Amino acid sequence: METLLPNGTIVLLKGGNKRLVIYGRKQIVTGEGGEDIQTQEEEITEQTMYDYIGVPYPEGYISQEYTYAFNHSDIIDIIFRGYEDEEEEEFQKTLRQV
Template identity: 60%
Template sequence: MAENKLLPIGSIVLLEGGSKKLMIYGRKQIVVSNNPKMFDYIGVFYPEGYIDQEYTFAFNHSDIENIIFEGYQDEEETEFQHVLDEAIMD
């Protein structure tokens, strides 16, 4: 996988030091707090899915220890990856 390519929606990952799998359901997410910060992904526990905001996790690609499953990819995903690449380059 290209270094700056983000995983598709539906991908299942295990974070470094984690014991519970997460499913990615969003990319390039801004977490608003005292100091807003952008993360590569937002995910929820797998297989449970969304429980509530308390069980939603923002993380970066560098936090991933193991990619268990790569989500669905088609031409729309490929086009979206190009949009993301352009945004990263700017």
């Protein structure tokens, strides 16, 4: 994958029935500390980097329990693509280095 989707993008994940809005990219989730972030994987060991972090659309952030970490390969449909400008293009360069 050349570039990640911009923040504000609304997606549907494989096996999902609720759309998510992306609000962060290149997120590290740890298996310790009792975090409530949901993932597509059964179990997180140590640290795992995910392409995106999202929350339900249209509700937005409700609590940590309704926050989802996922990868680009988990997306089956892009409903709406978030805003992109020159600043986003520059940030994509940084994201490619991570």
